[in-house]
Amino acid sequence: MGEPEQQPLPKVLIVDDSRMVRASIVKLIRGRFEFREESDGEAGWQALLVDPTIELVLTDIGMPQLDGYGLLERIRASQLSRIHELPVIVISGEEDGGARERARQLGANDFITKGIGATELIARLDSLTRLAQTTRQLEESRAALARQSPVDPVSGLATESYLNWRGEQDMALARRRQADLSVLVLEIDRYDQLTAQYGAHVAQLVTRKLSGMLSTKVRKEDTVTQMTPSQFVVLSPSTDLAGCAAFALRMQKVLDKLVMTYRDDRIRISITVGVASSRGDGVQTVSELINVATARTGAGKQAGGNRVVGDQGEITQEMVDRLRQQVVSIDQALVQVGQGDTEEIVAQLPAVVATLMPLLRLIEAQLGCGIPLDRLSHYNPNSASGNDGTQKA
Structure with a gap:
């Protein structure tokens, strides 16, 4: 029998502009941990991007180019889960309550002073690396479960794999019925800034708030998935671009009135939404449809955010109203009635009546x-009950 395979030691990234401090830490942990040394926050950040084996970060506060607070902000704002979830210990030359509190708010897991003993330092590193490994294993298990389940166990929304599967079914049905399939990609504006200012836990509360709002306001046949911490996708069958845009504009109005408070600060939330439709954009697959909507979301964010973007650029309420006054597809209206989607038809009754009027005159x-x-013939659009879109207000 061969020798049992030796497990690799966990790797610690040590970031400090003092070579002597780095050397003293290395001396304390050598033999128990692998290590990588960097002399400032910017170099430490670049190391994290290229070295996926790093399991913990030890960082000084005062450093050139990028200080420890800045490095911590970048880590907690990262869209890469392997970086975002890394344990971070902040080290300082002296006990400082203000520095400790700021580090905690930014998401530090621990705070130690230089000159700490070997036993205590190793105990803290052992504890945090074990926690990180457990968290990573749970995340891998969750991801494996998500691939087999239609519902993400954390967000409660549809998984990305289910969205793709369901989307292909909806796309095939839309082609057979000559109906529309639309997608909205919603992204929370300035999410990185929100994370850096208030911490990852507050940003996650904002994400959960939007997730809950979406899950209660879409129709039963719609599918909602969280793609990243700040981005959601809504798949909406039998809905045209105008219907999706109307829903997006209503969501913006709801968020305009929403104010979250954190330590006496009032946090306001806005979203940028890209919308795309299979018929309007001539798209044949769900992945293409999502890519088109995502690109429009990106264009909206570059233009300043807090807007809805379609194939012709920013969409306003006036544009949606104008689209809804145009002639509608009776075939699509009948499909929606067959599916029990009466809210959409009620919203479009004036246009439906106008389209059918020649036939009604002939019948009479x-x-x-x-x-x-x-x-x-004198039907007043303003007297129609219901709302202006497929989803619930």
């Missing part, structure tokens, strides 16, 4: 069945 002329043509 031939059968004389008492169709109230005068009343229908």
Whole structure:
């Protein structure tokens, strides 16, 4: 029998502009941990990007180019889960309550002073690396479970794999019925700034708030998935671009009135939404449709955020109202009635009536069945009950 395979030692990234401090830490942990040394925060950040074997970060506060607080902010704002979840210990030359509190708010896991003994330092490193390994294993298990389940166990929304599967079914059905399939990509504006200013836990609360709002305001046949900490995708069958844009604009209005408070600070949330439709954009696959909507979300964020973007650029409420006054597809309306989607038809009744009026006049002329043509021809759009989109307000 061969020798049992030796497990690699966990790697610690030591970031300090003092070579002597780095050397003293290395002396204390050598033989128990692998290590990598960097002399400032910027170099430490670059090391994290290229070295996925790093399991813990030990960083000084005062350093050139990028200090310890800046490095910590970048780590907690990272979209890469392997970096975002890394344990971080902040080291300082002296006990400083203000520095400790700021480090904690930015997401530091621990705070130690230089000159700490070997036993205590190793105990803290052991504890945090074990926690990181457990967290990583749980994340891997969650990801494996998510691949087999239609529902993400953390967000409660549909998994990305289910979204893709469901989307292909909806796309095939839309092609057979000559109906529309639309996608919204919603992204929280300035999410990195929110994370850096208030910490990852507050940013996660904002994400959960938006997640809950979306899950209660979409239709049963819609599918919602969280793609990144700040980005959501809504797949909406039998809905055109105008219907999706109307829903996005209503979501913006709801968020405009929402104010979250944290330590006497009032936090306001806004979103940028890209919308795309299979018929309007001539797209044949769900992945293409999501890519088109995502690109429009990116364009909206570059333009300043807090806007809805379609194929012609920013979409306003006036544009949506104008689109809804145009002639509608009776075939699509019948499909929606068959699916029980009466809210959408109620919202479009004026346009439906206007489109059907020539046929109704012919029926009345031939059968004389008492169709109230005068009343229908003067149908007032403002008197229609319901809302202006497929999703619930």
